[in-house]
Every structure is written in C-alpha cells, then in structure tokens.
Amino acid sequence: MATQETRPIDVRALVDADNGRISRRVYVEREIYERELERVFARGWLYLAHTSQLKAPGDYVTTFMGEDPVIVSRGADGTIRAFLNACRHRGMRVCRADEGNTSFFRCPYHSWTYANDGQLTGVPRYREAYKGVLDKSEWGLKEVAQLAMHQGLIFATWDADAPSLSDYLGPYKTILDLTFGRDPEGIEIIGGAHKWTIECNWKHPVENFAADMYHVSSAHQRPADLGLMGQIESTGYELATGMGYVGHQLTGPVSGDEASEDALHSYWTLPNVNTYILKEQRARIADELGPDLARLIPLGHSAAFPNFSSLDIEMLRLIRVQHPRGPGLTMIHQFCAVDASLDADTKNELRKQYELSFGPAGLLEQDDGENWRECQVGMSGYIGRNLEHNMLLGLGQERASSEFLGADVPGTAGGIWSEHCQRQFYRHWTSFMTSESWDELGAQLEGTT
Amino acid sequence: MSASGAVTASTDVEALLLAHRVEQFLYAEAELLDERRFDEWFALFTLDCAYRAPVRVTREGADDVVGEGGLCMFDDDYGSLELRVQGLQVRSAWAEIPPSRARRLITNVRARPLDGGDIEAKSNFLVYRSRLETVEHLFTGTRVDRLKPVAEGAFQIRRRDILFDNVAFQTDNISLMF
Numbered sequence: 001m002a003t004q005e006t007r008p009i010d011v012r013a014l015v016d017a018d019n020g021r022i023s024r025r026v027y028v029e030r031e032i033y034e035r036e037l038e039r040v041f042a043r044g045w046l047y048l049a050h051t052s053q054l055k056a057p058g059d060y061v062t063t064f065m066g067e068d069p070v071i072v073s074r075g076a077d078g079t080i081r082a083f084l085n086a087c088r089h090r091g092m093r094v095c096r097a098d099e100g101n102t103s104f105f106r107c108p109y110h111s112w113t114y115a116n117d118g119q120l121t122g123v124p125r126y127r128e129a130y131k132g133v134l135d136k137s138e139w140g141l142k143e144v145a146q147l148a149m150h151q152g153l154i155f156a157t158w159d160a161d162a163p164s165l166s167d168y169l170g171p172y173k174t175i176l177d178l179t180f181g182r183d184p185e186g187i188e189i190i191g192g193a194h195k196w197t198i199e200c201n202w203k204h205p206v207e208n209f210a211a212d213m214y215h216v217s218s219a220h221q222r223p224a225d226l227g228l229m230g231q232i233e234s235t236g237y238e239l240a241t242g243m244g245y246v247g248h249q250l251t252g253p254v255s256g257d258e259a260s261e262d263a264l265h266s267y268w269t270l271p272n273v274n275t276y277i278l279k280e281q282r283a284r285i286a287d288e289l290g291p292d293l294a295r296l297i298p299l300g301h302s303a304a305f306p307n308f309s310s311l312d313i314e315m316l317r318l319i320r321v322q323h324p325r326g327p328g329l330t331m332i333h334q335f336c337a338v339d340a341s342l343d344a345d346t347k348n349e350l351r352k353q354y355e356l357s358f359g360p361a362g363l364l365e366q367d368d369g370e371n372w373r374e375c376q377v378g379m380s381g382y383i384g385r386n387l388e389h390n391m392l393l394g395l396g397q398e399r400a401s402s403e404f405l406g407a408d409v410p411g412t413a414g415g416i417w418s419e420h421c422q423r424q425f426y427r428h429w430t431s432f433m434t435s436e437s438w439d440e441l442g443a444q445l446e447g448t449t
Numbered sequence: 450m451s452a453s454g455a456v457t458a459s460t461d462v463e464a465l466l467l468a469h470r471v472e473q474f475l476y477a478e479a480e481l482l483d484e485r486r487f488d489e490w491f492a493l494f495t496l497d498c499a500y501r502a503p504v505r506v507t508r509e510g511a512d513d514v515v516g517e518g519g520l521c522m523f524d525d526d527y528g529s530l531e532l533r534v535q536g537l538q539v540r541s542a543w544a545e546i547p548p549s550r551a552r553r554l555i556t557n558v559r560a561r562p563l564d565g566g567d568i569e570a571k572s573n574f575l576v577y578r579s580r581l582e583t584v585e586h587l588f589t590g591t592r593v594d595r596l597k598p599v600a601e602g603a604f605q606i607r608r609r610d611i612l613f614d615n616v617a618f619q620t621d622n623i624s625l626m627f
Contacts, residue, residue, distance in 0.1 A: 096507070096509075097507050097508050097509045098506050098507045098616065099506060099508060100508050100509050100511070102509075190518070190519060190520050191506075191515050191516055191518065191519030191520060192503070192504040192506055192515035192519040192520035193504065193506075193520065194504065194520060194522075195616060195617035195618070196617060196618040196619070196620055196621075196622075196623075197617065197618070197619050197620070197621075198621045198622075199621060200621075219543065221539075221540075221541030222539055222541045222542055222543070223536075224541075225539035225540065226535055226536055226539060228532075331617065335520075344518060347518065348518060351518070351520065351521075351524070352521075352524050352525075352529070355520070355521055355522070355523065355524055356525070356529050356532065356533075359520075359521075359522060360522070360618060360620070360622055360623045361522050361523060361533075361622070361623035361624070363532065363533070363536045365622060366543075366622040366623070366624045367541075367542070367543040367544050367622075368622075369544065369620075369621035369622035370543050370544040370621060370622060370624075371543065372621070373584070373621045
C-alpha cells in the first residue's frame with residue numbers, strides 16, 4: 001500500500017539509534033504520531049486476540065488496531081476474520097460489546113446488518129429506496145488485508161503488501177514458541193481483560209517490555225522492600241531477534257532454588273506453584289529443542305514491533321497490547337495467560353499472582369504507570385521535547401547471542417544492563433517511518449535484523 | 450422491600466440501630482483509608498477474610514461481570530491483603546509518594562442480619578483521587594460486605610465484594626483501596 005505524503009518529517013534527523021540518541025519529539029508531537037498511525041499501525045502486523053477467546057463459531061471479541069476499532073470473529077465456517085468495526089453507511093461501530101457470540105452484527109443507526117463473515121446481508125428498504133443503485137457485495141465490513149496465527153496468537157495487518165506473519169516475525173517466532181507453546185494444549189486466556197489508560201506515549205511501555213532490567217531495582221524497589229524480590233545479579237541479557245525483543249533476563253539463579261542444578265533465573269523469592277511446572281517444561285523442551293533454548297524459559301519481558309508485549313516469569317504470564325490514543329495517551333489491554341492443560345485451582349493461583357503483581361492494582365504495575373506519566377510530563381514542554389532520550393546503556397557491547405547464550409539462541413544481545421533492544425526498536429521504527437512502500441521497508445528491515 | 454414490591458423502610462428499632470451502626474462503621478472505615486491509617490484499616494479484617502473485585506465485561510444481553518475463575522482487580526486473602534497494605538507504606542511506593550489526596554463518599558447503605566449472626570452490608574462508593582498538581586481519577590462502584598459483629602456497634606470485615614462500574618479505567622494505576 002503506497003502511503004500518502006504529508007508534510008515532511010525528517011525522521012532520520014530525530015533518531016540516531018546506532019548512537020543511542022532519540023529526540024523526545026517522537027513521544028510528543030502530533031504530526032509524528034499521525035505518521036505512526038499511517039506508517040506503523042496501518043502497515044505492521046498487530047496482535048488481535050488469542051484463539052482460546054474464539055472457541056466456537058460465532059464467538060467474537062472487539063479490540064483496536066492503532067486507533068481503529070476492530071471485530072475479531074469466528075464465522076459459521078470456523079474461519080477467524082477481522083474487520084473494521086464501522087458500518088459502511090455512516091461509520092458507526094456495528095458492535096459495541098467487548099465479547100460475545102453472534103451470527104450477525106446490526107448497526108443500530110439504520111439497521112444495516114452484516115453476517116459474521118463481514119458480508120452486508122441486510123439493508124432496510126433495499127428495493128424500495130435504493131432501487132438497484134446499491135450493490136451489497138461492495139459494502140461488506142472492511143476486512144484486514146492479512147490475518148495469521150502463531151501459537152494461537154492472532155495477528156493482522158491492513159497492508160496486502162506486508163510479508164507473511166512468519167516472515168515478519170522471523171526468528172522471534174522461536175521466542176513465541178518458548179513463551180506460549182510449552183504446554184501440549186498451548187495457552188488459554190483467563191476470562192476478562194484489564195483495561196486502563198496511562199497518560200504516556202505508547203512507545204514508553206513497549207520500550208520497557210522490550211528490555212529494561214535497568215529500571216527494576218529502582219522502579220520496583222517496592223516488592224524488594226516487601227521481601228518479594230531478591231537483589232538483581234549483573235549476569236543476564238537483553239536480546240533482539242527478528243521483529244521482537246526479549247529483556248529483563250537473568251542467566252544466574254537468584255531465587256530460592258539456588259541449590260538446584262536446574263535453577264530458574266528468576267528474581268522472585270516467593271516459592272510458588274509455577275516453579276515446578278516450569279522445571280518440568282524446561283526439562284521437556286531441553287529434550288526437544290536442546291538446552292540452549294530451554295535455558296531461556298521463562299522468557300521474561302518481551303515485545304514485538306510495534307505494540308505487542310508479554311511477560312513470562314515464575315509468578316505469571318501475561319499478554320499486553322499498548323493501543324495508541326494520541327501522542328500522550330495509551331490504552332492498555334492486558335490478559336492473563338495460563339497453560340491450558342492445568343487444573344482449575346492452579347490456573348486460579350496463577351491468576352491471583354498476576355493480579356497481585358502486574359494487574360493495574362499490582363504491586364509492580366502501579367509504579368510503572370506513575371513513572372511513564374511523569375516521563376510524558378517531563379518531555380512535553382518546548383525545551384523538554386527538544387532534548388534527546390539517552391539510550392546509551394551498554395552501547396557497543398552487544399554481540400551475537402550465540403557467543404554467550406548458547407549456539408542455538410538467535411539474534412543479538414547485550415548484557416543485563418543494556419538498551420540494545422530499545423535501540424533495535426528504534427531501528428525498526430525508523431525503517432517504518434521513512435519507507436514509502438513495503439518493498440523499501442522490507443529492504444530496510446533486512447539491514448536491521 | 451415488601452412482598453408487593455413497594456419500597457418500605459423499617460421502623461423496627463433493632464433494624465434502625467443496625468443500619469446506624471453499620472453506617473457509622475463504614476464511615477469510620479473510609480476515614481481510616483482517607484487518612485492513610487492503613488494498619489488500623491487492615492486490623493478490621495478477619496483472618497479468614499476475602500477481598501475481591503471481579504472485572505466487568507460489556508456483553509450484549511448478558512451478565513456484565515466476568516464469570517467464575519475470571520480476572521479480578523483484587524482477589525485477596527488475609528496474606529495478600531497484608532502485602533498490599535504493607536506495600537502502600539514502604540519508602541518505594543512511587544505511585545503514592547508523594548501521597549494522593551483521596552476522598553471516599555460512602556452512600557446507599559443497607560444492612561440486614563444473616564443466618565449465623567453476621568451482617569450483610571451493601572454500600573455504594575465514589576472515590577476521588579487528586580494527585581500532585583492536576584492528576585485526577587474517579588472510581589465508582591458498589592460493595593457487598595459480610596461483617597462479623599465483635600462488640601456493641603463494632604464489626605470486622607469477613608468478606609468484601611467490590612463491583613467497579615468501569616470496564617476500562619481512565620487511571621494510570623490503581624493504588625487505592627476500596
């Protein structure tokens with residue numbers, strides 16, 4: 001899809017990822033934000049939902065792609081599709097619920113009615129008033145250009161020219177496999193969602209999930225003060241591969257099971273039900289995929305460009321999408337994921353651990369929201385926005401993951417104190433923002449991954 | 450409510466006394482939270498307490514509270530509630546340092562005795578949070594408490610079920626108790 005040329009924005013003058021310097025205008029300015037909606041969110045592969053939320057024909061959930069509302073629906077034929085949630089007549093959302101089951105979506109405004117495969121099937125006074133000028137087959141719900149799944153995670157893009165999801169994610173697929181494919185039955189999403197807004201640019205939380213072990217012992221001193229978290233060792237990594245990033249990872253044992261030969265590299269001190277599940281999974285995956293990849297489990301913080309993120313630690317697993325709502329506002333949709341084959345009691349335990357730690361009222365999440373809002377305040381003035389973000393941490397120390405994390409580990413990585421993944425995010429961001437077409441974008445991304 | 454469906458208020462003296470005692474308890478409890486006297490607030494809970502707030506889901510023509518095993522904002526027992534209360538008082542509770550100014554308006558209180566001696570207390574809340582210079586958040590909802598009478602006019606909270614009115618919260622975080 002060719003993009004519309006608006007007023008030129010010299011992105012390359014704003015972003016110098018190789019030298020860890022990013023103009024704060026990219027978090028603040030409306031023109032740059034509008035360009036992101038066009039070039040990032042209308043072209044990239046965006047996370048929509050998980051198949052466990054759409055088990056039966058007719059099941060649907062609603063979400064957003066950028067600022068565009070979408071319906072993700074399993075049709076009567078069992079196929080999962082996604083549509084812009086907007087009537088083709090006057091644009092009203094045809095579905096105003098978060099989830100449900102239906103064979104059709106009817107717009108309340110004039111009762112145009114669409115089957116759950118997107119086709120326009122019902123138009124009041126069709127013969128009497130339109131008298132043949134309306135061809136219903138032309139006016140179905142606007143469907144995404146491509147929809148694909150990996151490990152039950154449903155992604156879509158509005159751009160027919162975008163590469164396949166598999167090619168887009170590249171070796172990051174391995175990270176998704178290790179995060180969400182450990183159970184023979186895969187994961188399921190616990191019912192309901194945590195949704196809340198943070199008065200910050202959408203890139204702040206994505207960068208944090210991409211890699212920011214550096215913030216943990218300051219921003220999350222609270223759980224350490226409560227005795228829930230040990231001191232952070234300085235061995236670990238921040239890894240970038242394909243269109244994704246994996247961060248906050250420790251390679252040495254810090255938690256209560258240090259005596260074990262197969263210690264989990266977690267910083268949580270609370271013994272919990274997941275410890276034993278993870279150990280069994282690591283052993284099984286070591287047999288299947290080798291010890292190098294098994295050692296990455298649990299995967300820690302992770303993100304895929306542009307706005308998908310996940311967290312996989314001893315306490316919990318979550319999926320999180322940062323929906324942009326203007327340069328200074330982000331809508332978080334966050335879900336708790338559990339292995340599908342676990343019994344109900346264990347799922348409940350894991351859900352409660354998630355709620356206590358990373359729900360919006362969680363002992364860690366609360367402080368992130370405060371900090372990101374205040375970042376936005378500090379950089380929104382004229383002087384502030386013209387300063388640079390400092391992403392110098394670990395600059396020049398990144399190397400091939402295989403050199404220090406094991407031969408099978410993909411991508412490039414810095415040590416535990418590194419903003420390598422954030423610099424990589426901005427290489428990807430710059431490629432999207434400066435490319436006119438997917439041909440050009442693909443070539444640019446090739447040079448960054 | 451009478452059998453005919455008309456709304457009636459009891460003038461039975463025992464019922465009036467109960468309503469008064471429960472109201473005064475809930476007001477005093479709210480004052481403890483407004484004044485950030487968290488340890489005194491936590492002391493109101495029984496050892497076997499439950500403190501829950503299931504999330505809301507917008508559905509067409511169906512229940513808008515998440516089902517069994519679904520996500521909660523809070524799903525605490527005595528131990529995890531204690532962690533939250535301690536977590537509000539450590540030197541690193543950035544979301545509440547400097548402290549927010551919060552005001553709890555507790556209304557629509559209804560009380561009734563349950564079999565076994567406990568009291569069911571329903572109430573609505575509007576909680577206003579003002580933070581730093583211009584940060585403002587509002588929370589509204591309803592609560593159903595199971596209160597254990599412990600002395601003349603005094604109660605402990607055995608169970609609190611909170612139902613927020615929001616699906617999506619327009620707040621950077623939720624660092625208050627309800």
